[in-house]
Structures are given as structure tokens and as C-alpha cells.
Amino acid sequence: MFGSKKITQKQVEEALSTVMDPDLHKDIVSLGMVSEIKIDGGKIAFKLTLTTPACPLKEKIEGDARAALQAIPGAEEITIETDAQVRAPLNEKKSIEGVQHIIAVTSGKGGVGKTTVSVNLAVALSRLGAKVGLLDADITGPNCPVMLGVQDYEPLGKNNRIVPAENYGIKCVSMAFFVAKDTPIIWRGPMLDRAIKQFLSDVDWGELDYLIVDMPPGTGDAQLTMAQATKLSGGIIVTTPQEVALLDGRRGLAMFNQMSVPILGFVENMSYFQPEGSSEQYEIFGRGGGKKLALDSNVPFLGEIPLDPKVRVGGDIGDPITNSDPENPTALAFLDIAKQVAHQISVHSLMPTPAAASAK
Ligand SMILES: Nc1ncnc2c1ncn2[C@@H]1O[C@H](COP(=O)(O)OP(=O)(O)OP(=O)(O)O)[C@@H](O)[C@H]1O
Ligand SMILES: [Mg+2]
Structure with a gap:
């Protein structure tokens, strides 16, 4: 260090402003991701605040920042403390106090794995460090409680609000908590509408980064209510590879487009079967249809x-x-899909779609 000039805050900021978030197409300083810069001789430390704990680009951004700082003459040791803060959509009112993002999981066709994807996505996001809730919007066929292991939950009330069940760090509310087991729920549109609205407004969700909504199959009343009653940050469409399911996947896509809900992408479920201990993969329903559909429709494949x-x-x-x-x-x-979802949410939140922007 002897004889070399002191490293300045400005030099550090300038170096970090060359580091781009590859998807947001902006540098990390302008995005407000850099704070607490500390310089001590050749030692440089700063805090990097990502837009989601599940950021798939974490290593790349950290690596680029490190390289940029190392290029400053006299830099010897770089310390990056990384945390994350999930941001609500730009200038948009939150629909539920304390909930940053509401994500709907749908499919045009029944039985393709919406509930399975919703529950595993919720757990995966939670494992990545996010605060997650699961709203079972399948009022007449509620399956979330069984899959999350909370089917015996007796709903409690606090200050006139419903206290959700909780397991694996996931808060969950479902119609299944409010009806006797084995009793069929036969409801018409307006009642479904009211139940879903109540789950949005009268539940004590607390602070959540992501509220995953497991939708019933199809493009009916529940979907309409969700899109009208709340501000959805995005929708995920689950499909299986066979042609009929893909056709319904297209309907799901058209529905989100009509409602101006950003489409986060397609998930292809049941893509192949690989017996344990074998390297052979059997494509029982075909494979790759979901990816092709995503490509053709110009939406991400998750x-x-x-x-x-x-x-x-x-x-x-x-x-x-x-x-x-x-x-x-x-x-x-x-887990990989969870990272992609979190990433897409960050992209849509920081760069509103033309539809969202013109709705303001
Ligand atoms: N990848 C998978 N591998 C094995 N079984 C699966 C997979 N995905 C879903 N399943 C099983 O398929 C069945 C249907 O899945 P699930 O209930 O998640 O579908 P759904 O789309 O939510 O159905 P519905 O339209 O009735 O709400 C369940 O028994 C589930 O465990
Ligand atoms: Mg389901």
C-alpha cells in the first residue's frame, strides 16, 4: 500500500456501477442494491441487497462486483455481505397489507399438478429464505391442507381475523378448515366469490414475501374473482406435455393476458419418468411441449x-x-423453478409490463 493513493468511496461506487443486473438491464448502484460501503486501507466491504433471497443470479452479481472492486488500484480484500429485500411492484398499491406479491398457480386442465406445484414451490421459496403463504382458492375441491400436512387444523380467530395454519414455515388457509370432512361443497359463483375475497381480506397473513394461490382447474369464476379482487404480481401455468393439456395451457395464457396479469411462465409437470438407479428416462406423456408452448408464446419456461x-x-x-x-x-x-419464479417477480416488479404501466 505504501505510496499508493487511498481508495475513495467514489472509486468504489464507480466500480460497482459497472456491475449490471443481467435481467433488469441496470447497474446495481442505480437499482439501490449497494449500501454500507466501508474502506479500510486495501480492504473494501459493502452490503449487496438482492431483490429476492431466491436470486438465481446471486453468484454472478457477487462475482462481477468482486472483480470490479479488485480492479481498483490498491484493493486487497473484498467483503460482500449479501441480504435480500423483496420489493412490491413499482407504484402499485398492495392488495393485502404486509403481503408483497400474490402469485396464482393455474392450469386450463384438471389434475396436472397445480396443488403439487403450489405446495412444493411454497416450501422451496421458504427454504431459500422467503416468508411464504399458501392460499387454497380451490373452494370446492381443497387439497392444500392434506399436501401440507395441516388437514386437522381447527381454525382460530384473532381480532376478527382468521389465523392461518402453519407447517414447514408456510402459512395456509383453505376452505377445508371450515367444512366437515367428506361433505361435498356445492356452491355457486357468488358464494365462491365471497369465500375467496374473505381469504384475501380477513386472514391474518402477517408479513409475507410471496403468497402462492392454488387455483381450481379451468378459467372460471375463481380466476375472475382473483384477478378482479386483488393485484396479482403474476401467474404460473402448469401443464403436462401431451397435446390436450397444452391446448388448455394456451387457454390459461389467454386468460391471464385478458386480465393483464403478468405471466411468470410455464411449468411442465410429469415430463418424464426415471426409475431409481437407472439413467433411462421414459417420456410417458411426451416431453418438451411446455417448453415449446412457452417459446411459441414468448413467455418464460420455468x-x-x-x-x-x-x-x-x-x-x-x-x-x-x-x-x-x-x-x-x-x-x-x-427449487430451481422457485428461483426462476422469484427472479421473474423481481423483473416484473422493477420493470412494469406495458399493460401494468398503462393501467396506472
Ligand atoms: N410430478 C409428479 N409425480 C408424481 N405424481 C404427481 C406429480 N405431480 C402431481 N402428482 C400427483 O397427481 C395427482 C394430481 O395432482 P394435483 O392434485 O397436484 O393436481 P391439480 O392440478 O391440483 O388437480 P385439480 O385440478 O384436481 O386441482 C396427485 O395425486 C399428485 O400427488
Ligand atoms: Mg388442485
Whole structure:
């Protein structure tokens, strides 16, 4: 260090302003991600605040920042403290106090794995450090409680608000808590509408980064209510690879577009089956249709989930694979999708879509 000039705050800021967030197309200083710069001789430290704890670009941004700082003459040791703050959409009112983002999981067709994806996505986001809730908007066929292992929850009230069940760090509310088991729920549109609105307004969700909403199949009343009653940050469409499911996937896409809900992307479920201990993959329903549909429709493809008996068992016993066996390749596929979802949310929040911008 002897004879070299002192490193200044300005030099550090200038170096960091060359580091781009590859998706937001802005540098990390203008995005407000840099704070607490400390310089002590050749030692430089700063805090990097990412837009989501599940950021898939964390290593890249950290690496680029480190390289930029190391290029400052006299820099010897770089320390980056990384944390995350999920930001609400720009200039948009939050629909539920304390909840940053509401994400709907839908499909045009029944039984393709919406609830399975919703529950595992919630657990994966929570494992990545986010605060997560799960709203079961399938009022007449509520399956979230069983898959999250909270089916015996007796709902409590506090200050006139419903206290959600909680398991694996996920807060959950479902119609299943309010009706006797084995009683069919036969309701018409207006009643469904009221129940969903109540789950949005009268539940003590607390502070959440993401509220995942498991939708019933199709493009009916519940979807309409969700899109009208609340500000959805985005929608995920689950599909299976076969042609009929893809056709319904297209309908889901058209529905979100009509409602000006940003589409976060497609998930292809049951993409292939790989027997344990074998490297062979069997494409039972075909494969790659979801990816092609995403490409053709110009929306992101979030990833594929194999057909895996452990996923079904996890759902049946209320212990999702993302919790029971997080290193399993199928669990890692869910984790990867969770990162993509969090990333897409950050992109949409910081750069509103033309639809969202013109709605203001
Ligand atoms: N990748 C998978 N591997 C194995 N089984 C799966 C997978 N995805 C879903 N399943 C199983 O398929 C069945 C249907 O899944 P799920 O209930 O999640 O679908 P859904 O789209 O929510 O259905 P609905 O339209 O009735 O709400 C469940 O028994 C679930 O455990
Ligand atoms: Mg379901």
C-alpha cells in the first residue's frame, strides 16, 4: 500500500456501477442494491441487497462486483455481505397489507399438478429464505391442507381475523378448515366469490414475501374473482406435455393476458419418468411441449418436473418432497423453478409490463 493513493468511496461506487443486473438491464448502484460501503486501507466491504433471497443470479452479481472492486488500484480484500429485500411492484398499491406479491398457480386442465406445484414451490421459496403463504382458492375441491400436512387444523380467530395454519414455515388457509370432512361443497359463483375475497381480506397473513394461490382447474369464476379482487404480481401455468393439456395451457395464457396479469411462465409437470438407479428416462406423456408452448408464446419456461412416485407419496402424507428430501433431483427441480419464479417477480416488479404501466 505504501505510496499508493487511498481508495475513495467514489472509486468504489464507480466500480460497482459497472456491475449490471443481467435481467433488469441496470447497474446495481442505480437499482439501490449497494449500501454500507466501508474502506479500510486495501480492504473494501459493502452490503449487496438482492431483490429476492431466491436470486438465481446471486453468484454472478457477487462475482462481477468482486472483480470490479479488485480492479481498483490498491484493493486487497473484498467483503460482500449479501441480504435480500423483496420489493412490491413499482407504484402499485398492495392488495393485502404486509403481503408483497400474490402469485396464482393455474392450469386450463384438471389434475396436472397445480396443488403439487403450489405446495412444493411454497416450501422451496421458504427454504431459500422467503416468508411464504399458501392460499387454497380451490373452494370446492381443497387439497392444500392434506399436501401440507395441516388437514386437522381447527381454525382460530384473532381480532376478527382468521389465523392461518402453519407447517414447514408456510402459512395456509383453505376452505377445508371450515367444512366437515367428506361433505361435498356445492356452491355457486357468488358464494365462491365471497369465500375467496374473505381469504384475501380477513386472514391474518402477517408479513409475507410471496403468497402462492392454488387455483381450481379451468378459467372460471375463481380466476375472475382473483384477478378482479386483488393485484396479482403474476401467474404460473402448469401443464403436462401431451397435446390436450397444452391446448388448455394456451387457454390459461389467454386468460391471464385478458386480465393483464403478468405471466411468470410455464411449468411442465410429469415430463418424464426415471426409475431409481437407472439413467433411462421414459417420456410417458411426451416431453418438451411446455417448453415449446412457452417459446411459441414468448413467455418464460420455468422448468420441468419428472413423474416421481415420491412426489405423489409426499402429497398423500403431507410431507412435500422439497421438505422431506431436499437434495433429491426432483426436489432440486422444484427449487430451481422457485428461483426462476422469484427472479421473474423481481423483473416484473422493477420493470412494469406495458399493460401494468398503462393501467396506472
Ligand atoms: N410430478 C409428479 N409425480 C408424481 N405424481 C404427481 C406429480 N405431480 C402431481 N402428482 C400427483 O397427481 C395427482 C394430481 O395432482 P394435483 O392434485 O397436484 O393436481 P391439480 O392440478 O391440483 O388437480 P385439480 O385440478 O384436481 O386441482 C396427485 O395425486 C399428485 O400427488
Ligand atoms: Mg388442485
